[in-house]
Amino acid sequence: MKSWHITKHGSLEELKLDENAPLPIITDPLDILVEVKASSINPIDVAMLGGYGSNIIGLLKTLESFPVTPKVKFPLTLGRDFSGKIVDAGKSVNLEKLKIGTEVWGSVRSTYQGAQSQYIVVPSTDISLKPESLTHVEAASIPYVACTTWVAASTFGRLEPNWFLDKKVLVLGGSGGVGTFAIQLFKSWGAEITTTVNKDFLEKASELGATNIVDYTQPDCQFLLSSYGSYDFVLDTIRRNDFKNVLCLLKPDLSSKYVTLLTPVLPNTDKYGITLGLAKCKLDLACFVFEGLKFGTKVGWAIYAPNGDALDEVAKLIENKKIKPVIETVYSFDQLPLAMKKVSLKHNRGKTVLDYDL
Ligand SMILES: NC(=O)c1ccc[n+]([C@@H]2O[C@H](COP(=O)([O-])OP(=O)(O)OC[C@H]3O[C@@H](n4cnc5c(N)ncnc54)[C@H](OP(=O)(O)O)[C@@H]3O)[C@@H](O)[C@H]2O)c1
Known part of the structure; x- marks a missing residue:
């Protein structure tokens, strides 16, 4: 699979595209494997590229994985938002709601590898069923905010x-x-x-x-x-x-x-x-x-926290036409550095999204 990652903190030049990255593996029984169709960029992605939050995120990774080996710091894949399709699920995932093939949206907590990859593993509790009326590009613009x-x-x-x-x-x-x-x-x-x-x-x-x-x-x-x-x-x-x-x-x-x-x-x-x-x-x-x-x-x-139940409620508001996505620019997956640069320049109007099918 294709995956963007960094091997040290720094500027946009640190973003490297790996065309043959291994598929991520489900290790927690409540995790799911998602094929990502779109993701969006948030200011936190640009900040994390530069090392923002690395002390506390490192601590949270250690606590989350205790007593087994702590999750590695690098290579690090950025990207919190995603919309995509379930391709596999851990043995404790509620398969009534989250069937293989179901379209889902969500935001990836910062202790997990991010969504700037064609496949990601996320906790099933952090995600929700994608609103049917939205395309993947539209859906990916919403979960983190x-x-x-x-x-x-x-x-x-x-x-x-x-x-x-x-x-x-x-x-x-x-x-x-x-x-x-x-x-x-x-x-x-x-x-x-x-x-x-x-x-x-x-x-x-x-x-x-x-x-x-x-x-x-x-x-x-x-x-x-x-x-x-x-x-x-x-x-x-x-x-x-x-x-x-x-x-x-x-x-x-x-x-x-x-x-x-x-x-x-x-x-x-x-x-x-x-x-x-x-x-x-x-x-x-x-x-x-x-x-x-x-x-x-x-x-x-207020500090962001993933919340699948909140996304369920937001999905209803979207289906009732109370909320619509606000998207400024769409880039292809390979254009990630351009998209990150755009967000880093601030003056954003709504969201910048990566379409993995472009
Ligand atoms: N605590 C958390 O967990 C958390 C979570 C999400 C975001 N955040 C932070 O919250 C901030 C906003 O996030 P975001 O995703 O909305 O960022 P964003 O998409 O970059 O939007 C910031 C917006 O503020 C406008 N702006 C700048 N100065 C302004 C001013 N004085 N008055 C009114 N508008 C102004 C900018 O446009 P113009 O400059 O063109 O006016 C831009 O449209 C960021 O600093 C982000 O890091 C924190």
Whole structure:
């Protein structure tokens, strides 16, 4: 099979295409083997190429494989999202639901080899049946951003769809992979959406379901955001130096929630090692929570976690036409370095996808 991998962290030149890679082997009885038809690129893939998160991912790999030999660090295949077809299953997989030949979609946890391969092994609990109305290319654009948004919503306990009904939600960064999905998900749950985007995305954000759309490059951005507030829930997908300007937009009665995707867990453990890094995270979290309390709001970090059940729910919303994929560019499997370069240049509009049949 064909598979992309790296043998050390670095830049795009480290990506090597192996035309004769061995088929991955199922070792866990709950794992399945998938023939991948499409995958998409997320900023985390570019970051992991450069070594981001390698300390904590290394630790998780060791814990997951204990007491047998830890999974190897290299060669490493990147790529979290996939859509494809089941070709084999471990002996404990529920074959009623996940029959051989079934089309599935999902995101691969970072302790497993990624989806930039023609075949991958994934835990059956992390995947779901692909929505029939989507092509593989469309389906591959969604799982990672969907699972991340789901985690963001459940960071404060189970904030389920009915919590969002008639709530005012602010999505900071509505044009990226997560933002374009989050607008649609929270809208489908009955929230009124305000979002920030650059001027080229104003019309598209409205199409996706945002009611109030603010051009973040304009000087009156803060004023406009506060004129549409106070918000019940803010999802922040942008690295902000001025996050206090956001906290003051939330309802100051501790019913409101601010969740950011920019957590210090991976950067801290990369910089200080596991023990000191996690201690620093505890301190950062305490300061962060304290800052939120000063504004009368609850704050939290969200970190992606694979979630097959969440994807089942998202699939229903897709079949009911509440959510549609937002795809900017499609590349062939062999064009992975180009696709990674595109995502690394930022200014993404929805997702960049690899079509393995091109
Ligand atoms: N914690 C986690 O587990 C987790 C999971 C997924 C993603 N993330 C992180 O969350 C961030 C977003 O992810 P993504 O996949 O959506 O990235 P993305 O697809 O690259 O999108 C980022 C978007 O933000 C826009 N943007 C930049 N500056 C902005 C600003 N000041 N205000 C509003 N929009 C702005 C960008 O377009 P313009 O620059 O052209 O405006 C781009 O459309 C990334 O940093 C990613 O690493 C974290």
